[in-house]
Amino acid sequence: xxxxxxxxxxxxxxxxxxxxxxxxxxxxxxxxxxxxxxxxxxxxxxxxxxxxxxxxxxxxxxxxxxxxxxxxxxxxxxxxxxxxxxxxxxxxxxxxxxxxxxxxxxxxxxxxxxxxxxxxxxxxxxxxxxxxxxxxxxxxxxxxxxxxxxxxxxxxxxxxxxxxxxxxxxxxxxxxxxxxxxxxxxxxxxxxxxxxxxxxxxxxxxxxxxxxxxxxxxxxxxxxxxxxxxxxxxxxxxxxxxxxxxxxxxxxxxxxxxxxxxxxxxxxxxxxxxxxxxxxxxx
Amino acid sequence: xxxxxxxxxxxxxxxxxxxxxxxxxxxxxxxxxxxxxxxxxxxxxxxxxxxxxxxxxxxxxxxxxxxxxxxxxxxxxxxxxxxxxxxxxxxxxxxxxxxxxxxxxxxxxxxxxxxxxxxxxxxxxxxxxxxxxxxxxxxxxxxxxxxxxxxxxxxxxxxxxxxxxxxxxxxxxxxxxxxxxxxxxxxxxxxxxxxxxxxxxxxxxxxxxxxxxxxxxxxxxxxxxxxxxxxxxxxxxxxxxxxxxxxxxxxxxxxxxxxxxxxxxxxxxxxxxxxxxxxxxxxxxxxxxxxxxxxxxxxxxxxxxxxxxxxxxxxxxxxxxxxx
Amino acid sequence: xxxxxxxxxxxxxxxxxxxxxxxxxxxxxxxxxxxxxxxxxxxxxxxxxxxxxxxxxxxxxxxxxxxxxxxxxxxxxxxxxxxxxxxxxxxxxxxxxxxxxxxxxxxxxxxxxxxxxxxxxxxxxxxxxxxxxxxxxxxxxxxxxxxxxxxxxxxxxxxxxxxxxxxxxxxxxxxxxxxxxxxxxxxxxxxxxxxxxxxxxxxxxxxxxxxxxxxxxxxxxxxxxxxxxxxxxxxxxxxxxxxxxxxxxxxxxxxxxxxxxxxxxxxxxxxxxxxxxxxxxxxxxxxxxxxxxxxxxxxxxxxxxxxxxxxxxxxxxxxxxxxxxxx
Numbered sequence: 001x002x003x004x005x006x007x008x009x010x011x012x013x014x015x016x017x018x019x020x021x022x023x024x025x026x027x028x029x030x031x032x033x034x035x036x037x038x039x040x041x042x043x044x045x046x047x048x049x050x051x052x053x054x055x056x057x058x059x060x061x062x063x064x065x066x067x068x069x070x071x072x073x074x075x076x077x078x079x080x081x082x083x084x085x086x087x088x089x090x091x092x093x094x095x096x097x098x099x100x101x102x103x104x105x106x107x108x109x110x111x112x113x114x115x116x117x118x119x120x121x122x123x124x125x126x127x128x129x130x131x132x133x134x135x136x137x138x139x140x141x142x143x144x145x146x147x148x149x150x151x152x153x154x155x156x157x158x159x160x161x162x163x164x165x166x167x168x169x170x171x172x173x174x175x176x177x178x179x180x181x182x183x184x185x186x187x188x189x190x191x192x193x194x195x196x197x198x199x200x201x202x203x204x205x206x207x208x209x210x211x212x213x214x215x216x217x218x219x220x221x222x223x224x225x226x227x228x229x230x231x232x233x234x235x236x237x238x239x240x241x242x243x244x245x246x247x248x249x250x251x252x253x254x255x256x257x258x259x260x261x262x263x264x265x266x267x268x269x270x271x272x273x274x275x276x277x278x279x280x281x282x283x
Numbered sequence: 284x285x286x287x288x289x290x291x292x293x294x295x296x297x298x299x300x301x302x303x304x305x306x307x308x309x310x311x312x313x314x315x316x317x318x319x320x321x322x323x324x325x326x327x328x329x330x331x332x333x334x335x336x337x338x339x340x341x342x343x344x345x346x347x348x349x350x351x352x353x354x355x356x357x358x359x360x361x362x363x364x365x366x367x368x369x370x371x372x373x374x375x376x377x378x379x380x381x382x383x384x385x386x387x388x389x390x391x392x393x394x395x396x397x398x399x400x401x402x403x404x405x406x407x408x409x410x411x412x413x414x415x416x417x418x419x420x421x422x423x424x425x426x427x428x429x430x431x432x433x434x435x436x437x438x439x440x441x442x443x444x445x446x447x448x449x450x451x452x453x454x455x456x457x458x459x460x461x462x463x464x465x466x467x468x469x470x471x472x473x474x475x476x477x478x479x480x481x482x483x484x485x486x487x488x489x490x491x492x493x494x495x496x497x498x499x500x501x502x503x504x505x506x507x508x509x510x511x512x513x514x515x516x517x518x519x520x521x522x523x524x525x526x527x528x529x530x531x532x533x534x535x536x537x538x539x540x541x542x543x544x545x546x547x548x549x550x551x552x553x554x555x556x557x558x559x560x561x562x563x564x565x566x567x568x569x570x571x572x573x574x575x576x577x578x579x580x581x582x583x584x585x586x587x588x589x590x591x592x593x594x595x596x597x598x599x600x601x602x603x604x605x606x607x
Numbered sequence: 608x609x610x611x612x613x614x615x616x617x618x619x620x621x622x623x624x625x626x627x628x629x630x631x632x633x634x635x636x637x638x639x640x641x642x643x644x645x646x647x648x649x650x651x652x653x654x655x656x657x658x659x660x661x662x663x664x665x666x667x668x669x670x671x672x673x674x675x676x677x678x679x680x681x682x683x684x685x686x687x688x689x690x691x692x693x694x695x696x697x698x699x700x701x702x703x704x705x706x707x708x709x710x711x712x713x714x715x716x717x718x719x720x721x722x723x724x725x726x727x728x729x730x731x732x733x734x735x736x737x738x739x740x741x742x743x744x745x746x747x748x749x750x751x752x753x754x755x756x757x758x759x760x761x762x763x764x765x766x767x768x769x770x771x772x773x774x775x776x777x778x779x780x781x782x783x784x785x786x787x788x789x790x791x792x793x794x795x796x797x798x799x800x801x802x803x804x805x806x807x808x809x810x811x812x813x814x815x816x817x818x819x820x821x822x823x824x825x826x827x828x829x830x831x832x833x834x835x836x837x838x839x840x841x842x843x844x845x846x847x848x849x850x851x852x853x854x855x856x857x858x859x860x861x862x863x864x865x866x867x868x869x870x871x872x873x874x875x876x877x878x879x880x881x882x883x884x885x886x887x888x889x890x891x892x893x894x895x896x897x898x899x900x901x902x903x904x905x906x907x908x909x910x911x912x913x914x915x916x917x918x919x920x921x922x923x924x925x926x927x928x929x930x931x932x933x934x
Binding site for chain 3: 315318321322324329332333336338339342394395399408410417420423428452509515516519560579582585589593601
């Protein structure tokens with residue numbers, strides 16, 4: 001799979017949203033695309049006119065200082081804002097070219113195909129087995145042999161099988177923080193997603209657990225498209241292929257100010273604010 | 284896809300992942316339909332639950348309003364067929380009984396709550412909290428039996444005093460619980476500051492902590508009063524009922540006969556009396572329409588008193604919580 | 608309150624001077640009084656029922672078809688009363704618990720913001736209605752308008768089953784009436800506790816379930832309710848305790864027949880509390896009074912046990928839940 005460098009054109013005035021001409025890329029390489037995506041809470045605009053591509057089976061990192069709307073953007077991808085009565089999403093978001101928002105869209109299917117891992121591990125207070133079998137059971141898988149198979153594959157996929165295979169019926173809450181997070185990843189894998197959204201997945205974990213998760217991400221990339229929000233720039237630099245930089249505007253809305261290959265963002269950023277942020281001058 | 288052997292270290296991930304085991308989109312329609320039906324059902328059932336409340340309140344209000352008049356509160360019951368009359372015996376009785384109840388349960392409850400709030404982990408503290416919970420759950424009729432056993436049988440007469448004691452036991456758990464919770468909410472810094480200045484414990488508790496918790500404590504007292512006013516069972520065997528109970532008359536006849544103040548007080552307290560709730564019960568068992576009508580009027584008064592206190596206390600609590 | 612002392616007083620002297628010892632004695636004494644009250648109540652029902660207990664022994668409570676409650680001959684057997692209490696309360700739970708759980712789900716998960724305060728408020732007001740007022744409405748409104756038609760319908764269609772052997776009395780006073788009114792009265796109890804238990808579950812659990820593609824209902828039914836099971840159970844038991852001890856409304860609609868042995872819902876019956884309320888003031892013979900107090904003893908023991916179990920269960924929920932931000 002050849003990915004060609006996207007041509008980034010930037011309008012002259014600072015603060016404008018950069019448009020990305022992706023003329024040289026085949027459209028199958030784009031898994032998801034946001035076009036002028038905005039999220040409102042009531043009349044307050046949380047993120048404004050975000051446009052970015054999410055490339056298939058690449059890791060895209062979203063970075064930026066606190067409050068710039070990274071998590072808000074991520075949650076718009078799998079329609080988590082639907083839960084909030086005052087929230088409103090405008091603009092366009094597509095998955096494999098099909099719209100994610102719209103009347104008659106099967107939200108359940110969207111959320112299965114776009115999985116999410118949260119900042120704090122949130123396993124159900126059930127056994128490890130039941131945590132993993134929860135999703136498949138929702139989708140009608142009943143036969144024990146099939147469930148056992150899914151459970152094992154998901155745990156292996158999350159690099160957790162060796163540690164828990166002999167205690168599948170113990171409570172998931174008995175695991176360590178890092179193990180719980182990998183369990184949550186396995187739980188998500190069990191429903192066969194295509195895109196994996198990760199909202200600061202390592203911020204509640206110790207360094208050793210963090211490294212394990214980052215290794216896992218590199219493996220998962222072979223099969224899933226990953227979007228990760230992180231406030232840890234080094235992590236973004238280590239792990240991601242593409243990086244989107246977000247910042248808060250004066251009107252408190254978040255916007256995307258730069259999007260490029262990770263190495264370009266970190267070695268040769270085009271926006272001064274990006275450069276300030278990645279070199280640690282603020283944020 | 285290659286098989287995975289045991290020698291692969293745990294951080295290396297095999298390429299076997301779940302694929303194709305979940306048939307996408309099957310059953311989604313059914314799941315969505317079930318979802319909508321069940322969610323709607325919860326809303327409907329909530330409405331259904333409101334019905335009795337609305338029905339009782341509205342019916343009582345309408346029926347009671349038809350028969351309510353000032354005589355109800357100022358006149359004693361008259362013989363059937365005479366028309367008119369009131370339930371001032373019950374009104375006064377309720378007031379006396381509640382006042383007695385407050386007199387006993389408020390100091391007792393607040394002081395006991397101080398103990399529990401300050402020393403929750405001692406054996407006594409734990410046991411008292413447990414007793415409070417138990418008392419809250421004891422059916423009120425058993426408390427009535429208790430009142431009978433300790434005050435009616437020994438004294439040889441039913442009395443307002445016995446009723447007051449029984450009601451005080453009913454009010455006690457509410458007062459203890461609320462006071463304890465309110466005390467716990469007072470910031471520790473207040474207590475520590477007072478102690479650091481050298482104030483003795485009793486001073487800290489009564490003059491610093493209690494006023495700080497006062498609003499909440501008063502709310503608890505009001506709720507306890509509402510509960511006391513609405514109770515019937517504890518009064519059945521303690522006050523018995525008394526068609527002729529009238530405090531002004533007792534005082535008047537006592538003065539005329541040169542009774543001492545103590546004797547007059549005895550006449551007020553150590554004698555059978557009546558109560559609004561008791562009247563409702565008795566009248567509901569009688570075939571006389573006038574009494575039934577009066578029962579509805581009384582129901583109106585009692586119900587709106589109780590609901591009114593509940594509304595007020597909840598508004599106060601909500602405002603306090605919002606201000607925090 | 609700075610004090611300059613020539614010599615530091617002994618701790619004992621300091622305590623006395625500041626009144627601390629008195630204070631501590633006072634509040635300790637009040638605490639003991641509360642404990643004593645509970646013990647005294649227990650002791651009182653125990654000792655005042657001694658005559659009846661000695662006379663009738665265990666036969667007083669055991670199931671039997673030879674029912675008597677005869678104040679003239681001073682022969683008493685409590686089985687129909689006990690079974691009446693249990694049956695009416697359990698049926699009220701069977702009707703009221705599912706209803707309450709659904710209402711609690713609505714209040715906790717689905718209620719729109721503007722409706723939240725009024726809806727919760729109304730459910731709590733239902734609990735505040737005095738029992739005797741509910742009984743009054745029960746006699747003059749509920750019985751003729753709701754209970755009797757239902758009773759007649761059940762008697763006509765299902766009358767061949769002993770449980771519904773009719774006909775229902777013209778007044779409507781029956782165990783059925785007691786069941787229905789108890790159902791109304793326990794809804795606030797079960798709903799409030801269940802709602803609180805559900806709201807205590809962290810938001811993260813709901814997010815996790817939804818992110819996997821669950822519908823709202825699946826989240827509630829398969830994640831939230833199972834996680835709060837012991838709390839819900841505790842709520843139900845608290846409701847049961849309330850139903851068992853409920854006196855006035857039940858007395859006013861149940862018909863008060865302590866020897867009705869057909870077991871049919873459509874017939875008048877009696878509960879422990881209703882019998883005591885009905886007969887105690889007029890009980891002449893000491894054996895009669897003692898028997899009634901023994902009924903009180905039974906009621907006392909049952910409600911204490913239930914309350915303890917209920918509270919244990921409700922505390923358990925907070926211990927098994929992952930500690931996170933609450934909903």
